[in-house]
Amino acid sequence: MHPNAIFDISSTSQFKDMALQSFKHQWQFNPVYRRFCDHLQVDPEMINTVEEIPFLPIQFFKQFNVLASADPVQTTFTSSGTTGSITSKHHVTDLDxxxxxxxxxxxxxxxxxxxxxxxxxxxxxxxxxxxxxxxxxxxxxxxxxxxxxxxxxxxxxxxxxxxxxxxxxxxxxxxxxxxxxxxxxxxxxxxxxxxxxxxxxxxxxxxxxxxxxxxxxxxxxxxxxxxxxxxxxGMTELLSQGYSNGNGIFTTPPWLQVFMRDTEDALQLVKPGTTGGINVIDLANHNSCPFIATQDLGKKIDENRFEILGRFDTSDIRGCNLMVF
The missing domain is CATH 3.40.50 (Rossmann fold)
Incomplete structure (x- = not known):
């Protein structure tokens, strides 16, 4: 899949097909994501739906170089943080x-x-x-x-x-x-x-x-x-944005979708309308990692709309004990 193909997505089925292609790319070319999946004992041959794709905890961008490309890094985006805190680093190999x-x-x-x-x-x-x-x-x-x-x-x-x-x-x-x-x-x-x-x-x-x-x-x-x-x-770890026109409901472009994970079990997704931790698939992250478990809480409304409700306590995010190498 050529990265620019994501801008031609015009249906949910197209998004899902490209997300599954992106998962295979990540498995093959992203060592950090591959190790994460191995840790969870994920068999890539058994991943047949978008909902089965593992989401990398966003904290990994603080600890590792998350890359699925051997191309030179053109720029590195960093998160803001308090003095002495560890910031996220998003290495970008294709600024265009x-x-x-x-x-x-x-x-x-x-x-x-x-x-x-x-x-x-x-x-x-x-x-x-x-x-x-x-x-x-x-x-x-x-x-x-x-x-x-x-x-x-x-x-x-x-x-x-x-x-x-x-x-x-x-x-x-x-x-x-x-x-x-x-x-x-x-x-x-x-x-x-x-x-x-x-x-x-x-x-x-x-x-x-x-x-x-x-x-x-x-x-x-x-x-x-x-x-x-x-x-x-938006965030340092994403290359796409959602926008709200004032009602607290964010809409996303066709190449970005959110899913909600169970606040008690980070590996389980919950149905739309249920409060959960926000997982993001941003297919523009082709060369880093498109599948990210954020620290935000929200509700999914439909395929391209969601609501932000707050954040997890960053000192103790439930389920992350499962996500440490």
Whole structure:
């Protein structure tokens, strides 16, 4: 299977076929994933459905070089973390695949990027190296080809002035920001925006007390004067994103699906509508690992929609005692 074939997926059956092909590729070319499957005593000949594919715990990206390719690593994305903590490392051997993935995903969810002025308020990401989010937003800013698009670090006054001006001109604007920075902005300035999308990327990054989504979004809706707050679901270990248009329900592109695992038994999946740990199949991760058991809790609604409910306690994720070499 050529990696770019994932962008031609148009049905659930196609997704499942490619996921099974991807599993065979991982078994053959990814030593870390192969050892994980061996540890679970998985016989690859017995894997006939997507639901039977083992999901690699996301913590492995902190401990091992997760690669299914012998090609040179073009870049390494790293997760943010507190001082002294071990960060995830996602080695990328085909940067063009990542760029095509986020471009296509944005187009599917929001249409032509050239119709938007994209403003970014991502101080915690700009202040470190290795952020996949910064690379994505930087490329989308360039793709927008709008003179007003750009990043803002701490100049909230200039950002406030631009937001109000562009909105008054009726321009389509997308402001994408980390949660704590968006809260800082609405505490300093008040808005009444009509043609602007506010998208939060989650996380207080140790700058503020964590808030539940409903509380965070209510504060931001009042502060920006908008009816909904959009969200982006992405992570260092994935090369694709899900987006929410404000109702807490995330939709995914055709090459990404989520499954829910039992919170008591990490190797068992639960039915849609049941709370569980989020497992992700991201077929854009062809050269690393597409099958990832995340630390997020959620509910699957249907083939391409899911809800985020919270996170596991990272100090004690049930079932992970089964997942150590």
């Amino acid at each position: 695949l990542y760029i095509k993935s986020f471009r296509e995903s944005f187009r599917i969810h929001y249409g032509n990027v050239k119709e938007y002025t994209i403003l970014a308020l991502l101080p915690s990401y700009l202040e470190r190296d290795g952020s996949s989010l910064i690379l994505m937003v930087d490329q989308l800013i360039k793709d927008s080809n709008q003179p007003d698009s750009g990043f803002y670090l701490n100049d909230h006054a200039a950002l406030s002035e631009k937001l109000k001006r562009l909105d008054a001109e009726g321009k389509k604007v997308l402001l994408i920001g980390v949660s704590f920075a968006l809260l800082d902005l609405v505490e300093a300035f008040r808005f009444n925006l009509n043609s602007t999308i506010i998208m939060e990327t989650g996380g207080m990054k140790g700058r503020r007390k964590e808030l539940i989504r409903e509380e965070l979004h209510q504060i931001l809706k009042e502060g920006f004067g908008v009816n909904e707050i959009h969200s982006e679901y």
